[in-house]
Amino acid sequence: MTGALVGDSSERTLIARIRARLGASPDWLQLGPGDDAAVVAPPRNLSEVITTDVLVEGVHFDRRFVPPDAIGHRALAVNLSDLAAMGAAPRLATLSLVLPPALPLADFDGIIDGIVALAEREQTTIVGGNLSRSPGPLVVDVTAIGTVHRRKVLTRGGARPGDLVFVSGAIGAGRAGLEQCRSAPDAPPDTAPTRWYLRPQPRMRLGRELGRGQVASACMDLSDGLADALEQVAEASGVRFEIDRLLPVEPDAARWFQAQGQNPSTAALAGGDDYELLFTVPARRRGRLRNVVRRLGGLPITRIGTVARGSGVTIVHDLEAVVVGAGFSHFGPD
């Protein structure tokens, strides 16, 4: 197979290579890949959560430093992260691959391997998909469907004044990892930020626990960065966010930003690709959150501020104001 390209294979051959990699079918999959469409039994007494997100070569990844399995991993992870942000458990996904003929067949296999490995770990069944050739960049488009109890859906619109504001994990690693890869595209360093950038772990369990226990009042994932997420949730909820505590910037990322002459908090706020969750919790549910944190064992959950009346986002941290975006106001010595 050395040197073989996608363009040398028929669509049927490529589909067979995908099918050979898929795991066992759950019993709700009534008809899997191979016909005009897949047929599934819908979930009972649950709502379905549907999301679609795409990775485009040259926009969302650079093949010089993102290995094939990481392309596949990220293509599914960005969708699963959206499900997590809704409090949903993943169930199935479809793949649409738009392939330049010069893509090595080994890379094609690697992309599928990356998708399938994450799908198996997160119990997501690949029910079907589509292949197309293209004169342009590689495009990996995924639609994912999850399930959630209707009353336990997490939206962006439920934050209320007085709620506490939290973020999971650490921020800034996505951006720092990308910058580190770009600084040495042919041999990116193996650091915590590059590992996170290449293979982010969507916060599936946290999202489900926050919804199931009706812990969070609003939730969103950080695909486009914390600053963007704060702005979106504030707008959707009709509230103002007051961010007045230290942000949990990933330590290696913080060092990297400092070495580049960037303010770590500012860089981490503006950086995307973190796939952590931003969420708000009514003060009276703090105890429930504590139980969730205990059950998750090890995932840091950091309070970063409070929900207030008004609109926009006010950020005061590190005794320094950061102004991001039109909706933001600022305090402090800047």
Place this chain on the structure above:
Amino acid sequence: MTGALVGDSSERTLIARIRARLGASPDWLQLGPGDDAAVVAPPRNLSEVITTDVLVEGVHFDRRFVPPDAIGHRALAVNLSDLAAMGAAPRLATLSLVLPPALPLADFDGIIDGIVALAEREQTTIVGGNLSRSPGPLVVDVTAIGTVHRRKVLTRGGARPGDLVFVSGAIGAGRAGLEQCRSAPDAPPDTAPTRWYLRPQPRMRLGRELGRGQVASACMDLSDGLADALEQVAEASGVRFEIDRLLPVEPDAARWFQAQGQNPSTAALAGGDDYELLFTVPARRRGRLRNVVRRLGGLPITRIGTVARGSGVTIVHDLEAVVVGAGFSHFGPD
């Protein structure tokens, strides 16, 4: 807006332009576009049919002669046609648009208009989607979900020896229309084939009737041409197709093929983009098919052959054998 490009607009502005075009939400749509994902109540007592299909500029359409609304129409139509081939009624769809920044904003609007017009006509709710920029060609990727009674799913695998083979409508128009457009890309003629090529009408009602009444034993749409569909259904069903009757080649398309020195039947067999349905009917259910034909009023349904034991596809028509693909054998004076 004259001269404005997609690249001049923010993602939020583009999403707002899409949302302004969407119709009313059905009550099963619990959360529509605007959050991390859409939330829907699943259908009751029905299976879900899931399909995904993509249009890539330069592969599936040429912007010189496919107007924006036709790009949108076709992107949804190819997916709805897959649902029709399963006997399913459409319910919802997601859109993923990968956009070159130089795409005129008016063309973006036109693409959405084309999708929305067909979606409304076929009662398909657009529940969400995703926008991405791209350095490459325009990509319109759609995932569509329909519903069907589990026992009334039409697959490719149910054809049995003795069944009768039918095709809906007329074939060859998709290919002839494309050839006519290519022959005059700056001013394609307004003919029946070009109209069909640009805005094919998926056979939603026929598919549903064939499934609902348990009329057809197997079904597939002609997205890649009749020859391909015959081969696929024969293989999936473990039977041989004997095609021994005149094929219903669209008359304008037949004249076009003749004028180009091509055999009309051969060209129509090999041509794609017809989106008609190929289906098989057990002989004892001929009466049911007659009732369906009567109810559909006007859509030609043509018997083109019989299902036999064996494998592959045997084609004898026009007193002339046509050999297409590896699985085919041939008879007659050729």
